[in-house]
Amino acid sequence: MKNEIKNKIISDNEFIKRILENSDKIDIEKIKKLFDDNIKLLENNTKTLSFRNANLSKLKKIVNIEQTYDKCKFDAWFNYKYKLSNEENNFLESLLNKNRFSLLHYNEIKLTVKFIGRILNKVDFDTKEFSDWYGYKIKSKLNNYILSGEPDFIVATGIEIPEKPYFFLQEYKRSLNPSGNPEFQLIAGMLASMNINKTKIIRGAYIIGRYWNFIILEKLKNGDYEYFVSDGFDCLKLRDLKKIYINLQAVKFLYCK
Secondary structure (H helix, E strand, O other): OHHHHHHHHHOOHHHHHHHHHOOOOOOHHHHHHHHHHHHHHHHHHOEEEEHHHOOHHHHHHHOOEEEOOOOOOOHHHHOOOOOOOHHHHHHHHHHHHHHOOOHHHOOHHHHHHHHHHHHHHHHOOOOOOOEEEOOOOEEEEEOOEEEEEOOOEEEEOOOOOOOOEEEEEEEEEOOOEOOEOHHHHHHHHHHHHHHHHOOOEEEEEEEEOOEEEEEEEEEOOOOOEEEEEOOOEEOOOHHHHHHHHHHHHHHHHHHOO
16 A cells, blocks of 8 residues: 555655755755655545445445435346256256255355355356456555455456456355445445446345345446345245346356456
């Protein structure tokens, strides 16, 4: 963060102007003091927010953001025509049967390995154009705030690190807890990525126990943001589990471009 502040100072016209005003009497100590004062000023004006600590009130201090309801918003996504093969049907039925009575007792790691990870691997986001990324750090400065964190799962372009994210999956939690809400942790990561890539829309999903909710985040022409949250899909119901799987396939074929 110090390097970012120093780079900002170097490109700051006001700071350069103050140095030039003193150029007739080169005083190294005085220039150093001006430099240090500018660092302190920028540090005081720049705050940080970790994705893990994000909630709606904190996000509203950074951007104008509101949840919006539109019953048709997810139509194109959720009505994607994808026919499950017999093998995929058998896979999902078997996965549900193996985890039906124990899933709610899993901790986050076991839930990831035994259930969520198997679904993601079956969808297979690993292609020549994009791939899946787990726990990679994202950081962006937005309106004098540094947003940073390590989303649980991203679909993005890139070779060694994720570059252009298309989709996020956040927080393999059994339930809500006082330390954070996966909905807003997810949105914080999506805001950071939209700012990095200068995109106007991004999609994601968050999981609380047995329920999956999908999200669309959009940046409006006036610079405000709005987001849409789908109804929950209960992964312990076979019909919903199949819809979750098809929705993920839709991400792969419709939106990773």
